[in-house]
Amino acid sequence: MQLTNRSKKIDKSEMSLAERMYLPAIASGMAITLKHFFKKKPTINYPEQKRYLGPIFRGHHILKKDEAGRERCTACGLCAVACPAEAISMVAAERQSGEEHLYREEKYAAVYEINMLRCIFCGLCEEACPKQAIYLRHDEFVPVFMSRDEVIYGKNKLVENMDKRYLREGWK
């Protein structure tokens, strides 16, 4: 019984002389191989070259600063309570006088940590944030870990660098 039409009948008849010599078959095979040398490559050299992942890709987390370079995060804890993987933890602190250029509001996150082993990149933290502070970058992955010490990302890895500000298409 035949279930699909994909099975092929094998021709088991005796091969002709030309077929028995194999050389034409090898030549046609090599021709196919040669043709691929001149085709466009489907692969890229990943770490050096990177593909555009689309405007809504959710990658590396970033804690945004505002135009004046002050941190937007006020450690309100909504990202941490929204996080289904419980990857986010923070410690809040009060802004002292003289620190107004560093933090936008009177409270700020002294410690802000994301456990990247736990994070599932769902973007719920981004959605929960009332201060537009946390975003998941569309242009950068979280790199591969080499050891367990690298897994927890603190503020040194998360806060935005004012020289290389992160912008999305819609924000410009």
Place this chain on the structure above:
Amino acid sequence: MKVTIDNITIEVEPGTTILQAARKIGPEVAPPAMCYYEPLKASGGKCRACLVKVTAGSEKDPRPMPKLVPSCITQVQDGMIVENTVNEQVLETRKGIVEFLLLNHPLDCPICDQAGECHLQDFSFQHGVQQTRYEEERRTFEKQDLGPNIQLHMTRCILCYRCVFTADQITGNRVHGVLNRGDHAEISTYIEKAIDNDFSGNVIDVCPVGALTDKTYRFKNRVWFTKPVDAHCDCEKCSGKVTLWYRGDEVIRVTARKNQWGEVLEFICNTCRFERKNTADWTIEGPTKVARHSVISANKYGANKIVPEFARRLAASQYKDVHEGRDTSQLNIKQLPEERFKQLIPPAGESAVAGIRSIQNWADDK
């Protein structure tokens, strides 16, 4: 005295207010209250959050009251019919009240320590609209210290006068009041005098918003990441019955115990509130039950949540014997006897905690 609230009739004592009668029925029909506070005498009638429609004044005079009435200071009459959640006008008015209360409120919930247990947050979430039409500048005040442990953010205040009544009640002479009028009204201890009464810390607990906050708890953690635990200690000044709020093994805050309406059960002294912050100072009774709708129950994994009892009470009111009216002897149905079924159901007005306990007792008996 019989009073009907949202088509539910209840028998109450003369002199009861509509709000208290509604609370006796249950949280489903109880109007919200921002300024009324049962332990404080003379509180209520300020915020207008509890406005209800009286469609029949009394048995003798069944005319409806022309305007909405504040239920916290209006006493019931025999045969009064009140509409709260079923009246369109009441619900529409409440949206306006939320807008009024939020006119000058800074909405700095991400910073505010009260967020998560704030009555204004709950009230605007349940009864308000998302938009505001207010365009003018909001009034602002500098934050002040009332003594070493209490901080006043006047900007957040909604002028409910609860703290003023608390101060009156605990001290006997006025040390705390409201200065100025209208938009400029502000809570103040006269000439920024620190309140040195032993019970002054209770103004933190009675404040429905984050205007009066605990300085020892300032920015320590968000309410929903802390674990509330009931505890008591031998205190010569107060009853010593408190709720401890834990972060890990550390007590980061001590508050008085509150009932399901957010009202303090027993006032606690400042020593208990601000100084006893070690587990060794306390005898732990067990985890505090938290209402399921509260954000404090987030991340607490099921246990110690107070589940609303309305569905169970509804089931009880519709209880019907399956053996009634038809022959079920062949079906081998084992019905829970009525008195056992009734055991499951907390009687109306009893606190939800007691309802849960009765279920647990029943489950233990089995």
